[in-house]
Amino acid sequence: MPPRTPPVEPIPLVLYEDPLSPWCFVAEKRIAAALADLAAAYAPLRHEPFPLRVEPRAMSRAERERLARAARKAAKEPEARGITPDLWLSTDPPLSSIPPLAALAAARLQGDAREEALRTLLRQAALFRGVNVSRTDVLYELAERAGLDVSRFACALATPWTERRVRARYEEAVDRGVDVAPALVVGEEWLIAGPRSADEYREILERYAQVRHGLPLARVLH
Numbered sequence: 001m002p003p004r005t006p007p008v009e010p011i012p013l014v015l016y017e018d019p020l021s022p023w024c025f026v027a028e029k030r031i032a033a034a035l036a037d038l039a040a041a042y043a044p045l046r047h048e049p050f051p052l053r054v055e056p057r058a059m060s061r062a063e064r065e066r067l068a069r070a071a072r073k074a075a076k077e078p079e080a081r082g083i084t085p086d087l088w089l090s091t092d093p094p095l096s097s098i099p100p101l102a103a104l105a106a107a108r109l110q111g112d113a114r115e116e117a118l119r120t121l122l123r124q125a126a127l128f129r130g131v132n133v134s135r136t137d138v139l140y141e142l143a144e145r146a147g148l149d150v151s152r153f154a155c156a157l158a159t160p161w162t163e164r165r166v167r168a169r170y171e172e173a174v175d176r177g178v179d180v181a182p183a184l185v186v187g188e189e190w191l192i193a194g195p196r197s198a199d200e201y202r203e204i205l206e207r208y209a210q211v212r213h214g215l216p217l218a219r220v221l222h
Contacts, residue, residue: 011042011209012042012043013184016178016184017047017048017049018049018101019126020094020097021052021070022071022075023070023194026080030195031205033202034198035205041205047115049101051101051170056095056098059088064089064093067087068085068089069085071087071088080127087126087130092135097134099139100126103157104119105156107146107153109152110149114147182195187212189208
């Protein structure tokens with residue numbers, strides 16, 4: 001009998017992201033498209049927090065204009081049509097990314113599907129409708145719409161451990177060399193910082209799968 005081939009262990013993928021960043025939204029869409037033909041090689045994409053605004057503080061006019069410009073630029077990409085700069089031009093912009101990231105950490109306690117549902121609603125509210133999703137009342141409303149047990153969610157969100165976990169994950173990422181979001185870590189070895197084109201993500205993931213498992217490349221880009 002021929003020797004058995006050991007099963008191929010899926011390659012881990014981690015996306016460091018901030019739900020208030022339009023470019024994190026774009027990056028995730030492109031990574032998902034790149035994985036369409038490589039699903040057998042990779043584990044499901046895992047999200048980790050990387051707040052682009054850590055400490056709550058009032059923003060200067062220049063900061064708000066910079067963030068609004070980033071939103072307008074991202075909105076020109078096909079994956080981000082409909083994104084607006086309203087979040088940063090409103091009279092009530094978020095002062096920190098920690099609250100929505102803590103909300104996602106609280107939602108994760110009720111399962112990956114609930115966390116993903118909340119992430120989708122957070123992005124829709126913040127990026128497409130300009131809603132300040134750092135407000136607790138908004139987070140409760142979105143949690144209910146995401147199908148979470150709101151009482152459990154509220155308890156987890158109010159627990160100091162939840163915010164500490166977000167900050168600890170952020171500090172660990174910085175220690176590992178992550179300095180921007182989006183940042184994709186492939187197989188705990190390759191770090192792809194900043195948004196890339198769908199073709200770039202596909203080429204990177206194909207090449208890593210070939211290096212790790214000896215899988216043939218679907219195509220090679222020159």
